[in-house]
Amino acid sequence: MKEKVRVLVVDDSALMRKLIPIILERDPEIEVVGTAMDGAFGIRKIAELNPDVVTLDLQMPRMDGIETLRMIMRSAPLPVIVFSSHSREGAYSTFKALALGAIDFVAKPRDAAAGNLDPIAYQLIEKIKVAKRAGGPHKLPRLAELEPPPAKRKSCTVLAPNRVIAIGISTGGPNALQFLLSQIPADFPATFVVVQHMPEGFTDMFARRLDECCALDVQEAKSGDLLIAGRALICPGNRHIMVRRMPRGEMIVLSDGPPINGHRPSVDVLFHSVAQEFGLTAVGVIMTGMGDDGAEGLGAIKAAGGMTIAQSEESCVVSGMPRAAILKGYANKVLPVDNLGSFLVNQYGNQFGGDRAGGEKSDSNDKSEKIEKSEKNERIPVSTPRT
Numbered sequence: 503m504k505e506k507v508r509v510l511v512v513d514d515s516a517l518m519r520k521l522i523p524i525i526l527e528r529d530p531e532i533e534v535v536g537t538a539m540d541g542a543f544g545i546r547k548i549a550e551l552n553p554d555v556v557t558l559d560l561q562m563p564r565m566d567g568i569e570t571l572r573m574i575m576r577s578a579p580l581p582v583i584v585f586s587s588h589s590r591e592g593a594y595s596t597f598k599a600l601a602l603g604a605i606d607f608v609a610k611p612r613d614a615a616a617g618n619l620d621p622i623a624y625q626l627i628e629k630i631k632v633a634k635r636a637g638g639p640h641k642l643p644r645l646a647e648l649e650p651p652p653a654k655r656k657s658c659t660v661l662a663p664n665r666v667i668a669i670g671i672s673t674g675g676p677n678a679l680q681f682l683l684s685q686i687p688a689d690f691p692a693t694f695v696v697v698q699h700m701p702e703g704f705t706d707m708f709a710r711r712l713d714e715c716c717a718l719d720v721q722e723a724k725s726g727d728l729l730i731a732g733r734a735l736i737c738p739g740n741r742h743i744m745v746r747r748m749p750r751g752e753m754i755v756l757s758d759g760p761p762i763n764g765h766r767p768s769v770d771v772l773f774h775s776v777a778q779e780f781g782l783t784a785v786g787v788i789m790t791g792m793g794d795d796g797a798e799g800l801g802a803i804k805a806a807g808g809m810t811i812a813q814s815e816e817s818c819v820v821s822g823m824p825r826a827a828i829l830k831g832y833a834n835k836v837l838p839v840d841n842l843g844s845f846l847v848n849q850y851g852n853q854f855g856g857d858r859a860g861g862e863k864s865d866s867n868d869k870s871e872k873i874e875k876s877e878k879n880e881r882i883p884v885s886t887p888r889t
Contacts, residue, residue: 504531506530506531507554508533508552508554509533509555509556510547510548510551510556511523511526511534512537512559516539519537525623528627532630532631536550540564541558541562541567541569541570545573548574548578548580549578555580556574558570558571558582560586560592561592567599568595571584571603571604581634582604583626585607586608586610586704587610593704597707597711605629608625608626608629609703628792629673632792632820636820662731662751663691663729663730663731664692664850665693665783665784666745666752666776666779667693667695668694668695668696668697668784668785669682669788670697670787671696671789673792674790675700676700676708678789678819679789681843685843687717687851688718688719689731691850692731693729693733695743695745695754695776696734698736698737699795701739702739703739706738708736709721709736718733719732720734720735722735722736722738723736723738723743723756724756725753727754729745735754737767741758742757742762743771743772744772745772745775763793770795770796770798770799773786773800774802777808780806780808782806782807782808783808784806786811787812787813787846788800788824789813789839790813790817790818791822791824793822797827797832800832804832809834810827810833810834811836811837811842812824812835813836814836814837814838814839824836
């Protein structure tokens with residue numbers, strides 16, 4: 503018989519301590535072994551009950567979720583899923599918790615106080631199972647220990663990018679993406695477009711957080727935003743994002759189309775549009791996340807002659823998304839997360855899109871006819887600057 507996932511629920515709301523176990527125990531693979539009314543009780547219950555996963559409310563009296571999480575990671579690291587409110591303060595605390603080592607988060611429904619948790623029931627159950635498989639806190643270097651980025655240089659010059667680098671990422675993504683983008687210099691001549699599976703209302707704060715710690719200009723994307731060198735655009739929650747060539751430049755188009763692969767935004771939607779519009783000058787990067795969103799889109803980029811990269815499974819919090827692409831043969835390169843930044847800088851870090859001196863040019867996985875064709879066209883820019 504399959505061993506159940508043992509869960510401890512830490513929440514100051516008596517209603518939540520009643521409803522969350524009811525929701526979780528709908529799934530026969532989950533057992534709620536206890537509840538705690540605040541962080542101090544939670545720490546004691548962890549020692550007593552030895553749960554596999556903790557669900558942790560962030561806003562509690564006496565000992566809040568952030569301090570509780572610090573103590574968990576210091577004394578007995580184990581997977582934590584945080585509950586967050588739909589507010590600016592809730593989003594800020596959520597990203598702080600992820601930086602401290604929480605595996606993932608679930609946003610409480612706006613009417614959670616009325617007892618309506620059904621909209622997040624499936625999501626919470628699946629994330630708890632994934633957290634158990636992922637184990638304790640991830641192995642990324644602590645974000646707080648990374649070198650601070652250089653001061654951003656405001657430039658009046660708007661340069662067309664030499665590459666469009668599309669990134670698809672999900673569970674474990676906020677820390678991994680911050681780690682990657684913080685290694686990219688401000689004068690990087692390519693542009694980034696990112697789909698991070700995240701609820702509506704959180705992506706603006708996420709983009710602001712990334713902008714504060716990265717040399718790149720990072721913003722939440724809006725329809726009509728131009729693709730320019732040195733910029734990273736984060737897709738808003740609950741919207742699809744595409745890229746299009748328009749008379750006034752290459753730009754972002756957002757849509758409210760139906761979910762794809764169960765997601766809006768969907769990585770596949772972004773990747774297919776990048777493949778269609780930019781072909782040889784497209785770069786697709788698929789990173790940590792559960793499920794298979796983005797795998798087929800990465801295949802489309804490869805078929806169009808672009809470069810495709812998957813994060814290595816061992817460096818992911820959850821390896822489902824990159825594994826799906828790797829198994830289908832869609833990834834030209836497989837790299838650990840701590841090598842992704844240096845690879846992108848070496849490959850695309852000059853204005854003509856070629857390798858920097860000493861940069862890695864190829865490996866044994868890069869010998870298909872499509873990639874040879876891509877390398878011959880390495881110096882073709884995505885577009886020419888417009889007056």
